[in-house]
Amino acid sequence: MTNQRMRALLEASPVRLAPMASFTNVPFRRVAIGCGSGFTTNEEIDADGLIRESETSLALMRMDPALGAVAMQLLGNSAETLVPAAVRLVEAGADIIDINMGCPVRKVVTKGKGAAMMRDVAETARVLSALRRALDGVPLTIKIRGGWDDQHCNAVEVAQMAEEVGVDAITVHPRTRAQRFGGRAPWDLIGDVVEAVSIPVTGNGDVTSLTEARRMMSETGCASVMIGRAALGRPWIFDAAYDALDADGRAAYEQRVVDEHIWLIDECFEGREALTQMKKHLAKYIGERPGTRRLRAEMFAQTSEAALREVFARQFEVVETVTA
Ligand SMILES: Cc1cc2nc3c(=O)[nH]c(=O)nc-3n(C[C@H](O)[C@H](O)[C@H](O)COP(=O)(O)O)c2cc1C
Numbered sequence: 001m002t003n004q005r006m007r008a009l010l011e012a013s014p015v016r017l018a019p020m021a022s023f024t025n026v027p028f029r030r031v032a033i034g035c036g037s038g039f040t041t042n043e044e045i046d047a048d049g050l051i052r053e054s055e056t057s058l059a060l061m062r063m064d065p066a067l068g069a070v071a072m073q074l075l076g077n078s079a080e081t082l083v084p085a086a087v088r089l090v091e092a093g094a095d096i097i098d099i100n101m102g103c104p105v106r107k108v109v110t111k112g113k114g115a116a117m118m119r120d121v122a123e124t125a126r127v128l129s130a131l132r133r134a135l136d137g138v139p140l141t142i143k144i145r146g147g148w149d150d151q152h153c154n155a156v157e158v159a160q161m162a163e164e165v166g167v168d169a170i171t172v173h174p175r176t177r178a179q180r181f182g183g184r185a186p187w188d189l190i191g192d193v194v195e196a197v198s199i200p201v202t203g204n205g206d207v208t209s210l211t212e213a214r215r216m217m218s219e220t221g222c223a224s225v226m227i228g229r230a231a232l233g234r235p236w237i238f239d240a241a242y243d244a245l246d247a248d249g250r251a252a253y254e255q256r257v258v259d260e261h262i263w264l265i266d267e268c269f270e271g272r273e274a275l276t277q278m279k280k281h282l283a284k285y286i287g288e289r290p291g292t293r294r295l296r297a298e299m300f301a302q303t304s305e306a307a308l309r310e311v312f313a314r315q316f317e318v319v320e321t322v323t324a
Helices: 002-011 026-035 047-052 055-060 079-091 114-118 121-134 155-164 188-196 210-220 247-268 271-286 292-300 305-323
Strands: 015-017 070-075 096-101 140-147 169-176 201-204 224-227
Touching (some): 002 169, 015 026, 026 247, 047 070, 070 079, 079 121, 096 121, 114 121, 121 140, 121 155, 140 155, 155 169, 188 210, 292 305
Parallel strands (some): 015 224, 169 201, 201 224
């Protein structure tokens, strides 16, 4: 039953924004959805922090009706905290609970969380079973990597275990934890997972356009695709209509998106947090082109929103003119 709901959601969301800590909050997810992304997943929330009611974790629980269905992602290492944290998120309105089993960050994996969950398959099976029992009727998904390192590339084993304990869908970013973000993501491993399980698989890694997303789906058989880094500063990546526009049309589209994003950041955050968010995202909209490092440094040096927006507006215009 939950699996049918999950399949329907995935069918309606073939390409969507990947979760990215400190970027994929409500404003950016609303912007991505406005551009055509399917349902979104929040940035990871630490289950221990949520249970302790840490301010940071509670702030990350923010949801918004404009997002439609939401997947809320948890980071944890035991059923003792993951289960109550997941129940709390469902009570707060989460439609799907996703467990992060791919985060490669040292301070995360040393606590047995993130990608470290792929190392102890038996214990992770117990944790996922407990979540499955507690989340009756709520889709439960996991996001995994290829494995810990080249010697322990066990995505297929982990995916099969997950299917057995009742997980409804899996996202695979096929790099190992040891690879972090280096080299090319080995898409063939996504295909291996698709072959090995009958629950839907979402592919992820190095997709930079809708054309690439379609290629990933046809080469691996995955049911849907998540796009992460390539959507930062380019949320229009989700809109096929954008590609068909001429240079003026694209510039107008981009300006509209940036204006909306700024407005949403102001609506959701206050003071220092709003300024930080604006700097992070506006710096991404500037993109990576010759001379943009200096432009970004100037933006990060600003101490008020008004000044930041003024520098950005000047720079965004320069970039538009240079690339038009
Ligand atoms: C800044 C940053 C933050 C990330 N945070 C998360 C996260 O909170 N949860 C998660 O599952 N993956 C996270 N990821 C991984 C992405 O979701 C994605 O798997 C990875 O970037 C590969 O996809 P891409 O090549 O499309 O970027 C993060 C990646 C980046 C670059």
